[in-house]
Amino acid sequence: MxxxxxxxxxxxxxxxxxxxxxxxxxxxxxxxxxxxxxxxxxGQIGLGIQEIPSIPEVNVFQMQEIPQETWMSPIHNYIRAGTFPEDMLQARCLRYQAAKYVEYDGVLYKRGFNQPLL
Structure with a gap:
């Protein structure tokens, strides 16, 4: 101990x-x-202190994520900025689809059954 x-x-x-x-x-x-x-x-369980790493150190490079358009992009844009397509049918479909999602800290999440609409 x-x-x-x-x-x-x-x-x-x-x-x-x-x-x-x-x-x-x-x-x-x-x-x-x-x-x-x-x-x-x-029996007894031995306890040892490892002074050096068991795996070699590796170089880690920081990657910058390049935003790409996905199927979530129109939903995310609608929730974030209220933008939707000019086609009325697509806009209506997007509003219904976006109601199933919520944005939290910039990440899009699907609503659960117990989450109220905002």
């Missing part, structure tokens, strides 16, 4: 999160199996 408590000091920043058992079935099953075994049968 003391070794684990010292580890965060060696990193620039750390974030610890607890995961509920119902969301971590594999670890829960392993913990149950380990707690049911006899200590003599289970």
């Amino acid at each position: 003391r070794c684990v408590q010292r580890l965060p000091k060696r990193f620039g920043s750390t974030k610890l999160e607890g995961v509920p058992r119902e969301e971590n079935n594999n670890a829960d099953a392993l913990a149950k199996m380990g707690s049911k075994m006899d200590n003599m049968l289970l």
Whole structure:
């Protein structure tokens, strides 16, 4: 336990999160199996500190995303700016289709059953 408590000091920043058992079935099953075994049968689990990375460092290049027109673009433009095609039939279809989607932080999401219309 003391070794684990010292580890965060060696990193620039750390974030610890607890995961509920119902969301971590594999670890829960392993913990149950380990707690049911006899200590003599289970043996000791060794703990080692790895001083160097096990995989080589790779160069990472930052990519700039080029916006492309997709099937979502007219819906996104309609929700964002209220623009729609000049053809009345296409505009009507777009309004009905756009009602099924919502924009949040620049990303288009399909509405769920329990989401109210804005």
